[in-house]
Amino acid sequence: EIVLTQSPGxxxxxxxxxxxxxxxxxxxxxxxxxxxxxxxxxQAPRLLIYGASSRPTGIPDRFSGSGSGTxxxxxxxxxxxxxxxxxxxxxxxxxxxxxxxxxGGTRVEIK
Amino acid sequence: xxxxxQSGTEVKKPGxxxxxxxxxxxxxxxxxxxxxxxxxxxxxxxxxxxxNPIGGRTTYAQKFQGRVTMTRDTSTSxxxxxxxxxxxxxxxxxxxxxxxxxxxxxxxxxxxxxTTVTVSS
Numbered sequence: 238e239i240v241l242t243q244s245p246g247x248x249x250x251x252x253x254x255x256x257x258x259x260x261x262x263x264x265x266x267x268x269x270x271x272x273x274x275x276x277x278x279x280q281a282p283r284l285l286i287y288g289a290s291s292r293p294t295g296i297p298d299r300f301s302g303s304g305s306g307t308x309x310x311x312x313x314x315x316x317x318x319x320x321x322x323x324x325x326x327x328x329x330x331x332x333x334x335x336x337x338x339x340x341g342g343t344r345v346e347i348k
Numbered sequence: 349x350x351x352x353x354q355s356g357t358e359v360k361k362p363g364x365x366x367x368x369x370x371x372x373x374x375x376x377x378x379x380x381x382x383x384x385x386x387x388x389x390x391x392x393x394x395x396x397x398x399x400n401p402i403g404g405r406t407t408y409a410q411k412f413q414g415r416v417t418m419t420r421d422t423s424t425s426x427x428x429x430x431x432x433x434x435x436x437x438x439x440x441x442x443x444x445x446x447x448x449x450x451x452x453x454x455x456x457x458x459x460x461x462x463t464t465v466t467v468s469s
Binding site: 238267269270272274276281282283284287288293325327329333334335336337338339340341342 | 385392394395398409410443445453454455457459460462
Protein backbone atom coordinates (compact mmCIF):
# COMPACT_ATOMS: atom_id res chain seq x y z
CA GLU A 238 0.00 0.00 0.00
CA ILE A 239 1.26 3.49 -0.86
CA VAL A 240 1.50 5.83 2.12
CA LEU A 241 1.24 9.60 1.73
CA THR A 242 3.00 11.65 4.41
CA GLN A 243 2.13 15.32 4.67
CA SER A 244 4.30 17.92 6.31
CA PRO A 245 4.24 19.93 8.35
CA GLY A 246 1.33 18.78 10.45
CA UNK A 247 0.47 22.37 11.27
CA UNK A 248 1.56 25.56 9.54
CA UNK A 249 1.11 28.84 11.44
CA UNK A 250 1.11 31.82 9.11
CA UNK A 251 -0.36 35.29 8.77
CA UNK A 252 -2.71 36.48 6.03
CA UNK A 253 -0.72 37.60 3.01
CA UNK A 254 2.09 35.13 3.62
CA UNK A 255 3.04 32.26 1.35
CA UNK A 256 2.18 28.70 2.36
CA UNK A 257 4.10 25.68 1.13
CA UNK A 258 2.66 22.26 1.93
CA UNK A 259 4.43 19.02 1.20
CA UNK A 260 3.19 15.52 0.45
CA UNK A 261 5.63 12.64 0.09
CA UNK A 262 4.66 9.21 -1.24
CA UNK A 263 6.26 5.98 -0.03
CA UNK A 264 6.84 5.06 -3.68
CA UNK A 265 6.53 6.77 -7.01
CA UNK A 266 3.00 7.70 -8.03
CA UNK A 267 1.55 8.96 -11.28
CA UNK A 268 1.29 12.73 -11.22
CA UNK A 269 -1.81 12.67 -13.40
CA UNK A 270 -3.58 10.91 -10.54
CA UNK A 271 -2.46 13.24 -7.76
CA UNK A 272 -4.98 15.53 -6.08
CA UNK A 273 -5.23 18.17 -3.35
CA UNK A 274 -8.29 19.09 -1.28
CA UNK A 275 -9.19 21.80 1.19
CA UNK A 276 -11.49 21.08 4.11
CA UNK A 277 -13.01 23.53 6.56
CA UNK A 278 -14.64 22.52 9.85
CA UNK A 279 -18.03 20.93 9.38
CA GLN A 280 -17.74 20.90 5.60
CA ALA A 281 -17.04 18.32 2.95
CA PRO A 282 -13.67 18.43 1.20
CA ARG A 283 -13.25 20.79 -1.75
CA LEU A 284 -11.22 19.82 -4.80
CA LEU A 285 -8.33 22.27 -5.26
CA ILE A 286 -5.88 20.62 -7.63
CA TYR A 287 -6.04 17.54 -9.83
CA GLY A 288 -3.40 16.01 -12.05
CA ALA A 289 -0.83 17.45 -9.61
CA SER A 290 -1.05 20.95 -11.08
CA SER A 291 -4.43 21.62 -12.70
CA ARG A 292 -7.04 23.83 -11.06
CA PRO A 293 -10.75 23.15 -11.50
CA THR A 294 -12.92 26.02 -12.62
CA GLY A 295 -13.51 28.43 -9.77
CA ILE A 296 -10.34 27.73 -7.79
CA PRO A 297 -8.32 30.95 -7.36
CA ASP A 298 -4.94 31.10 -9.04
CA ARG A 299 -3.18 31.72 -5.72
CA PHE A 300 -3.41 27.92 -5.34
CA SER A 301 -0.84 25.99 -7.32
CA GLY A 302 0.38 22.42 -7.32
CA SER A 303 3.63 20.89 -8.48
CA GLY A 304 5.70 17.77 -8.18
CA SER A 305 6.25 14.32 -9.55
CA GLY A 306 7.41 10.89 -8.51
CA THR A 307 7.32 10.86 -4.72
CA UNK A 308 7.32 14.57 -3.87
CA UNK A 309 4.43 16.93 -4.39
CA UNK A 310 3.80 20.49 -3.22
CA UNK A 311 0.76 22.70 -2.78
CA UNK A 312 1.55 26.41 -2.69
CA UNK A 313 -0.78 29.19 -1.64
CA UNK A 314 0.90 32.34 -2.88
CA UNK A 315 -0.77 34.84 -0.56
CA UNK A 316 -2.99 33.55 2.21
CA UNK A 317 -6.49 34.97 2.37
CA UNK A 318 -8.56 34.69 5.57
CA UNK A 319 -10.72 32.00 3.97
CA UNK A 320 -7.67 29.81 3.23
CA UNK A 321 -7.11 28.81 6.84
CA UNK A 322 -8.21 25.18 6.76
CA UNK A 323 -6.92 21.62 6.55
CA UNK A 324 -5.38 20.41 3.30
CA UNK A 325 -5.20 16.79 2.14
CA UNK A 326 -3.29 15.17 -0.65
CA UNK A 327 -4.63 12.07 -2.36
CA UNK A 328 -3.42 9.67 -5.02
CA UNK A 329 -4.96 6.94 -7.14
CA UNK A 330 -2.87 3.93 -7.96
CA UNK A 331 -3.07 0.46 -9.38
CA UNK A 332 0.07 -0.98 -7.84
CA UNK A 333 -1.93 -3.00 -5.32
CA UNK A 334 -5.24 -3.14 -7.15
CA UNK A 335 -7.16 0.04 -7.73
CA UNK A 336 -7.04 2.18 -4.61
CA UNK A 337 -7.19 5.75 -3.44
CA UNK A 338 -5.02 6.98 -0.58
CA UNK A 339 -5.18 10.18 1.44
CA UNK A 340 -2.43 11.89 3.32
CA GLY A 341 -2.91 12.73 6.98
CA GLY A 342 -3.50 16.42 6.33
CA THR A 343 -1.81 19.75 7.03
CA ARG A 344 -3.62 22.33 9.11
CA VAL A 345 -2.95 25.94 8.09
CA GLU A 346 -3.74 28.14 11.04
CA ILE A 347 -3.64 31.85 11.68
CA LYS A 348 -0.50 32.95 13.47
CA UNK B 349 -27.55 22.41 -9.99
CA UNK B 350 -25.27 19.45 -9.49
CA UNK B 351 -25.67 18.04 -6.02
CA UNK B 352 -25.42 14.96 -3.87
CA UNK B 353 -27.85 14.65 -0.99
CA GLN B 354 -27.14 12.06 1.67
CA SER B 355 -29.43 10.42 4.19
CA GLY B 356 -29.61 11.57 7.77
CA THR B 357 -27.81 10.92 11.00
CA GLU B 358 -27.68 7.35 12.25
CA VAL B 359 -27.12 5.91 15.71
CA LYS B 360 -26.37 2.20 15.80
CA LYS B 361 -25.38 -0.41 18.34
CA PRO B 362 -22.19 -2.44 17.99
CA GLY B 363 -22.68 -5.37 15.67
CA UNK B 364 -25.47 -3.72 13.70
CA UNK B 365 -25.40 -2.54 10.09
CA UNK B 366 -25.93 0.93 8.64
CA UNK B 367 -27.08 1.90 5.18
CA UNK B 368 -26.28 5.38 3.93
CA UNK B 369 -27.78 6.72 0.72
CA UNK B 370 -26.51 9.38 -1.66
CA UNK B 371 -28.93 10.80 -4.23
CA UNK B 372 -27.47 12.55 -7.23
CA UNK B 373 -29.15 15.26 -9.27
CA UNK B 374 -28.30 17.83 -11.90
CA UNK B 375 -26.10 15.59 -14.04
CA UNK B 376 -26.11 12.30 -15.91
CA UNK B 377 -25.70 9.73 -13.17
CA UNK B 378 -24.01 7.10 -15.31
CA UNK B 379 -21.26 9.43 -16.53
CA UNK B 380 -19.34 9.50 -13.24
CA UNK B 381 -18.11 7.05 -10.64
CA UNK B 382 -19.06 7.54 -6.99
CA UNK B 383 -16.61 7.26 -4.12
CA UNK B 384 -17.24 6.78 -0.41
CA UNK B 385 -14.92 8.38 2.12
CA UNK B 386 -15.21 8.56 5.88
CA UNK B 387 -13.77 10.79 8.56
CA UNK B 388 -13.61 9.82 12.22
CA UNK B 389 -13.91 12.64 14.75
CA UNK B 390 -10.83 14.86 14.62
CA UNK B 391 -9.16 12.57 12.10
CA UNK B 392 -8.30 12.61 8.41
CA UNK B 393 -10.06 11.29 5.34
CA UNK B 394 -10.22 7.55 4.67
CA UNK B 395 -11.20 6.02 1.32
CA UNK B 396 -13.70 3.18 1.56
CA UNK B 397 -14.47 2.25 -2.01
CA UNK B 398 -15.80 3.21 -5.40
CA UNK B 399 -18.75 2.14 -7.52
CA ASN B 400 -19.24 2.28 -11.26
CA PRO B 401 -22.83 3.38 -11.90
CA ILE B 402 -22.80 1.44 -15.15
CA GLY B 403 -23.14 -2.18 -14.14
CA GLY B 404 -22.53 -1.52 -10.44
CA ARG B 405 -18.97 -2.86 -10.36
CA THR B 406 -17.24 -2.02 -7.09
CA THR B 407 -13.72 -1.75 -5.72
CA TYR B 408 -13.34 -1.68 -1.97
CA ALA B 409 -10.45 -0.65 0.25
CA GLN B 410 -8.82 -3.74 1.67
CA LYS B 411 -9.62 -2.58 5.21
CA PHE B 412 -13.35 -2.79 4.54
CA GLN B 413 -13.46 -5.93 2.39
CA GLY B 414 -16.17 -8.24 3.69
CA ARG B 415 -17.91 -5.52 5.71
CA VAL B 416 -18.89 -2.94 3.10
CA THR B 417 -21.31 -3.22 0.21
CA MET B 418 -21.91 -0.44 -2.29
CA THR B 419 -24.84 -0.56 -4.66
CA ARG B 420 -26.64 1.80 -6.99
CA ASP B 421 -30.11 2.36 -8.36
CA THR B 422 -29.95 4.02 -11.74
CA SER B 423 -33.71 4.61 -11.78
CA THR B 424 -33.39 7.02 -8.85
CA SER B 425 -29.74 8.10 -9.38
CA UNK B 426 -28.89 6.91 -5.91
CA UNK B 427 -25.92 5.04 -4.51
CA UNK B 428 -25.91 3.17 -1.24
CA UNK B 429 -23.19 2.20 1.18
CA UNK B 430 -23.88 -0.52 3.74
CA UNK B 431 -21.37 -1.18 6.49
CA UNK B 432 -21.94 -4.22 8.68
CA UNK B 433 -20.62 -5.54 12.00
CA UNK B 434 -20.29 -2.00 13.27
CA UNK B 435 -17.75 -1.19 15.97
CA UNK B 436 -17.23 1.95 18.00
CA UNK B 437 -14.33 2.96 15.76
CA UNK B 438 -16.73 3.11 12.81
CA UNK B 439 -18.13 6.29 14.38
CA UNK B 440 -17.48 8.87 11.68
CA UNK B 441 -18.92 11.19 9.09
CA UNK B 442 -19.44 9.31 5.84
CA UNK B 443 -19.23 11.22 2.55
CA UNK B 444 -20.08 10.31 -1.02
CA UNK B 445 -18.14 12.08 -3.73
CA UNK B 446 -18.51 12.21 -7.49
CA UNK B 447 -15.39 11.60 -9.50
CA UNK B 448 -14.03 14.09 -11.99
CA UNK B 449 -15.20 12.50 -15.18
CA UNK B 450 -15.55 8.79 -15.77
CA UNK B 451 -12.26 7.99 -14.07
CA UNK B 452 -10.92 6.83 -10.74
CA UNK B 453 -7.93 9.07 -10.90
CA UNK B 454 -8.74 12.77 -11.03
CA UNK B 455 -10.31 13.23 -7.62
CA UNK B 456 -13.84 14.10 -6.51
CA UNK B 457 -15.34 17.46 -7.39
CA UNK B 458 -18.85 17.18 -5.96
CA UNK B 459 -19.53 15.94 -2.46
CA UNK B 460 -22.51 15.08 -0.35
CA UNK B 461 -23.09 16.95 2.88
CA UNK B 462 -21.94 14.00 4.97
CA THR B 463 -23.82 11.54 7.15
CA THR B 464 -22.89 11.16 10.79
CA VAL B 465 -22.90 7.58 12.00
CA THR B 466 -22.47 7.00 15.71
CA VAL B 467 -21.87 3.49 17.03
CA SER B 468 -22.56 3.19 20.73
CA SER B 469 -24.04 0.69 23.11
